[in-house]
Amino acid sequence: MSTYDKPLPELTEDNRPFWDGLRERSTLTMQKCDACGHIRYPIGRICPECLAPGGTWTGLSGRGEVLSRIVFHQVYNKAFADDVPYNVVLVQLDEGPRMFSNVVGVPNEDVRVGMRVRLHCDPVTAEVTIPRFVPEEP
């Protein structure tokens, strides 16, 4: 694990609950606004809908649908040289937010727009567990 050479998130006070949720509880955790209920992503100090500060870190189901799917053949970062071709997906989470990720465990050609997916936690370092996805029904 110490040789992991791909980009890693910079852990800060603002985003630590997101990464702790993945590492400690295998749960996707996002901020839910206490005033309007909007679940926001990316992580931020105020709600982009109503501007209320703070919010409550809330565990999500980790389930969603692939909105778009692309496959990288070009190597933009040498650390991914052995991974190409690899997919990146835009996932619509059931609770509302969207995020980028990868669908793992199936060939790229089997990853399709509209397919249901669920969270798959991938611990890549002692501190960081990257949220990826697998098909909901194997």
Place this chain on the structure above:
Amino acid sequence: MSSLKAESLKDRAAIVGVGKTPQGKVPGSTQLSLATGAFTAALEDSGLDKSEIDGLLTFPGTTAPEGPLNYLRVAETLGIDPAYTGSMSMGGGTAGALVQMAAMAVANGMATNVACVFGDAAKTGGSRFNRASGWGDSWGIWGMMGAAANSAIAASRHMALYGTTSEQLGEVAVACRRHASLNPDAVMRKPITIEDHQASRWIVEPLHLLDCCLISDGGVCVIVTSAERARARDLKQPPVFISGMGQAYTSRTLERPDWWYVPHQKDALDRAYAMAGVGPSDIDVAQLYDNFTISVLLWLEHAGFCGVGEAGPYVEGGRIQLGGDLPVNTAGGNLSESYMEGWLHIVEGVRQLRGDGGERQVDGAEVCLVTGRGMTLNCSNAMILSKDGLK
């Protein structure tokens, strides 16, 4: 709410000078040498004296070491003390945004002749187009990086929802290359076929190499003056009037479910159409921002040339080529002329309306649509340029 005021800007400014440097690979060039080279060329084109340039707006591109202080460096090098100046960075959205800013400045008396200047040594100077998307490169953890990824996301979903095909994307590449073959200044001039497009390697699926723009060195400058000055007709070139302007942005890349479709582009176009008092049927020729082929399809839908999801079939059969219903990117665009982040789209619009298009001239072109878009699909703008102003 603001539309009445915006309409008062119709035909209040004109483009009277355009200039560019050699394009492609320009060894020894720097952002500054390209920017100032383009300025000199535009000044010569306009017939204005340097002392008359009292506004300077610049785009630092990807290779200006001073970044947002670029306007100071360019002004120092050119020996200009402007009444109005600044730099802005919106990627491919910058050209249109700066020209519109210049038009607002001259229409309101803040300056008389504003030079909008861009230079980038992206090819020889090392571009930063490969970085990961998202603030702080945050999407890099999933390998989401490089300039093609966001457009690939758009193309993939457009294909899934509407049945758009890779061959239809190829129609855009073929059209731009054919037009570039008629442009002696274009970087890529050898005509290509749909088969060539299909055989080109994947970059980020569903985008092939020939769906992607070039990476280029070069500089471009556009000089904007007031309508009053332009109508005096004492300048070297016939003026091209800025009849409509519109901009629209979304920074809510993930917060907006339809971000991939860049729906704000339609708002920018609607604002430009409203100011000019025209619609899609009035457009003789269009210069549509094309960092990737899918971008042209989205513009065609947002601009009302076809319905939502219909741009794939629309571009078939050479419809956007010279001689077709709507000639698009008549100089070759970002895909084949040179990747000047949309600046050359404005230059080509001016050329077409001056009647200087040479072999690629659209007969009788009087109204041209020019669009720009930049960053993570965030920044968009549109302009209606016209030969004589619009009644």
